[in-house]
Amino acid sequence: MIKKLFLLVAVTVLMVGCSRIRKVPLSSTSKTVEEQIIDYEVEKIILSKGFQSINPMVEAIREGGKLKLIVSTGIVECSGINIDKVTKTGNTITLYISALFDNSKTQFAIPQATVIIEEPIEAKIENLSFNIIPQNYEPISLKFNRNQIIYKIRGEFKIESNTTPQVELIKNEDSIQWNIIFTNLIHKKDSKSPLSNLKVTADALSGEILDYDKETISTYIDEGYLMGYLPNKLVLYKKIHSNNDIQYDSLWTYHVNTGEKGKIYTTKYKIYSASFNPKGEYISLIEKDDSKAEIFLVELSKMITYKITPPDYFHPKLLKWKNDNELCIIDVDGEKSTIFTYNIVENRLKKELELNKVIESFDILENMIVFTEADELSINKNIFLLDGNMNMEQIGTGFKPAFFDDKNIVYLTNDEDISKNMMKFYNIEKNSIMNSLDYNIVNYYKLNDETILFVENANFSNEYSLIKYHVSDRSVIAKYKVNSPNLFYNPDEEKAYISLTISGSDRNMNNIYCVDLNKLSISN
Incomplete structure (x- = not known):
């Protein structure tokens, strides 16, 4: 059983006698009872900077036949604390605590101590009460805790964020202030406004906003879903439309240098995937209805669309460009996968291989293919490598395999015990x-x-880090704080094109932004 008690903290320094037993008058009676010093062990002491529970509090639990106390002193400006002694008076346990003041380490924090009571405490936890007696400090009382001041600022500035702001409690001359930094902010009243960062300084005792600085970090591109990217030239995205309850999809491009947008394809079916060939001359796409899928090729210079679905194969599932002129197509029908190549110059379709496996994802490099075999019961799939002679070998288990070069393959593997995807x-x-x-x-x-x-x-929330990693040096080159995993990166301008879902009053929207990563950099 757990008991949490908020305490009325006495701030008067008490004189302690030399004997182990003192008589303390109780406020509820004229009798006196003995205050007995009891044995204890301090398991650990930490300085918390969470600032969520800012009032003094003791949490009591039974563990291993002993009483364990998790003691929170409230906000104190210090470098640490000592538990000087613990006493028991009837069913009341009192902790005498002193603060430490190392000038180089003094900070605003909530000291928390885990204390094990070594002597038997027969009373039930719900019948116990606790006191904290500060010996040489006074807890700081704030009007708002961390969550409350964040909520107040969000309301006043009418902003929305799906990432956790950076929060500091500092002393500025004689005042105590909240310094709060919000990143990747969305404006509630205008879903098409650019994302921004916001730095706010607020009085910690009153909650009054003292100063703020708002910085635009992106441009709004359009509503839609990212599909493909031609480095430093074009972003490919899909829009979903609804007209008189009839839904249809369209495919668009965004020119990263001019900001020009253009519609290149419209269909009454769902666009499942789309990508540029390496030179950006063609776009391949798969569209699906309830019964079948079709493959189309869009020649951008002429804005002409060609249907290239293999005859008698109605379940093309995966597409990937092998080079500028060749597409690799995988058709999945039941428990069988068929691999084709299509040459756009010769307009020639060739059946390469048929496998009694369901291919879920794949990558191709020259004449080698790496793929995962579908398995609905596991995140980690069997990963196979097909060499240039179409000899097949299992190389591991995981998902999202890709060639890094002709000698190395990269893939993710999930540790189900800790829900972590390692590379x-x-x-x-x-x-x-x-x-x-x-x-x-x-x-x-x-x-x-x-x-x-x-x-x-890192923390299984809506907060993400975009990381550039040097493979041979095994080192992190740069790190950025972003709020979506769906993005493409422009290294020349240090920008990212991200797709972000925005909650609306009547519907959710999926917006695309161009974000300046220089304003979201994180120190390594």
Whole structure:
């Protein structure tokens, strides 16, 4: 059983006698009872900067036959605390606490101590009461805790954020202030406004806003869903429309240098995937209805669309460009997958291989293919490598495999015990794992021959870190705070094109932004 008690803290310093037993008058009776010093062990002391529970409090639990107390002193300006002694008077346990003051380490914090009572306490936890007696400090009383001041600022500025703000409690001359930094903010009243950062200074005792600085960090591009990216040239995205209860999709491009947007394709079916060929001359796409899927090729210079679905194969599921002129197509029908290549110059479709496996994802490099076999019961799938002669070998278990180069394959593997996606680097020639990245990675892609870009979700919330990682040096080059894992990166201008879902009063919107990463940089 757990008991949490908010305490009326006495701030008067009490004189302590030399004997182990003192008589203390109780406020509810004229009798006196003995205050007995009891044995205890301090298990640990920490200085919390969470500032969520800002009032003094004791939490009591039974553990291993002993009473354990988690003691929170409230906000104190100090470098640490000592538990000087613990006493028992009837069913009341009193903790005498002194603060430490090391000038180089003094800070606003909530000291928390875990105290084990070594002597038997027979009373039930619900019948116990607790006192904290500060010996040389006075707890600081604030009008708002951390969550309350954040909520107040969000309301006053009419902002919305799906990331956790950075919060500091500081002393500025004779005043105590909240310094709060919000990143990737959305304005509630205008969903098409750019994202921004907001720095706010507020009086900690009254909650009054003293100063603020708002900085725009993005441009709004359009409503839609990211589909593909031609580095430093074009962003490819999909829009979903509804007209008289009839839904249809359209495909658009955004020119990163001019900001020009253009519609290139419209269909009454759902666009499942779309991507540029390496030169940006064509876009391949899959669209689906309830019974089948079709493959189309859009020639951008002429704005002509060609249907290239393999005859008698109605379930094309995956597409990937092998090079500028060849597409790799995977058709999945039941428990069978068929691999095709299509040459856009020769207008030639070739059946390469048929497998009695359901391919869920794949990557292709020259004549090699790496793929995962579908498994609904596990996040980690069997990963297979098809060499240039179409010989197949299982190389591991995981998901999202991709070629880093002709000698190395990258993939993610999930540790189900801790719900963490780690990255593995597999060497084809040595048939072994050469490196592993201990991050919780939700998305990644190769940036160049030396660098991989990945998105980390460290705390399983809507906060993400975009990380540039140098593969051979095994070092982090740069790190940015973002609020979506769905993005493309422009290294020349240090910008990211992100897709972000915005909650609306009548419907949710999916917006696309161009974000200035220089304003979201995190120190390594």
